[in-house]
Amino acid sequence: MCTRLFLCAFAAIAIAGNGHAAKILGLFPHTGKSHQMVFEPLLRSLAERGHHVTSVSFFPLKNPPANYTDVSLEGIAGLGVETFDLSIYEAPNLLLKIPIVNRIFNQLMAFHPLAGMALDVCGKALNWPPLIEALKSDYDVVLVENFNSDCMLGLLHIYGIKSPVVALLTTYLMPWSGNRIGVFENPAYVPVVSTSFTSRMTFLDRLENTFVYLYHNFWFRYLIQVKERELIEKRFGRKIPDLQDLGKNYSLMIVNTFHALNGVRPTVPGVVEVGGMHLDHTRKIIPEQLESWKPFGTHYLYVSVLLEKLEVYYWER
């Protein structure tokens, strides 16, 4: 039967193209708008192509297509609360005057608030009636964001949803993502997402990269994953598998990268690059000065910084 789950996922979608609509559930429990901007066009076009899409997020569509159901998490948490206490930077700490220490500290601090956000949303989502209602249906495939939380994987298990799970990422793999699908990101030459390193690192860079890699994994494991499991077990009064193991059942991981830009790194067929998937391809505006810049022959690549996020405009002539 379906030994390769991701083939089943594709089969479900392919068959659906011939008139049998797939039932797709999307679970996006992160409050950052920039993340939803990546998923929204995918969900919308799946619905426009005839599938039944149920999207659980903080950002319901203003004018959803037919057969698109929004399950709003609005009200669970404040939106875009990607803020943190700046006073830590004011404390006169001599250690932070050392450039490397300061740089590492800033990286760790940038991730820190994500733990509180994940647990806050998770704790409330477990008791959010519209979400619980949505989880009582059957689906052909589940799309879930892989970022700062595995709460939704626990809920899928509780509600017995056994369909293939496809993880979506708005960047490349997080430090805790790769091993779920068989990618080993050796910190000796694979830069961690929070660093500014490329694959060519000095010895000190590698040390720093390795430290940050190990720390992020430790942080995610003990400040998020383990606690989310406890929240779920407490709420439902029963044991569930380790969320890490549930994550290993991803059928596919879709990453918002493009190797020419984000660098070359080890990968496996289960990781699919879709950098630029979310861009509006009807807006083919090329700045004049880039007209003559064609690094990829007949392909154009246009990079701009938009809304704190790197946007890549890429299309064929």
Ligand SMILES: *[C@@H]1O[C@H](CO)[C@@H](O)[C@H](O)[C@H]1NC(C)=O
């Ligand atoms: C919505 O779903 C129904 C039932 O599957 C289907 O008949 C209809 O064509 C769909 N609408 C669109 C616009 O795809």
Ligand SMILES: *[C@@H]1O[C@H](CO)[C@@H](O)[C@H](O)[C@H]1NC(C)=O
């Ligand atoms: C992962 O999927 C397999 C096949 O569907 C299943 O047998 C196994 O129990 C799942 N693992 C967990 C931790 O749910």
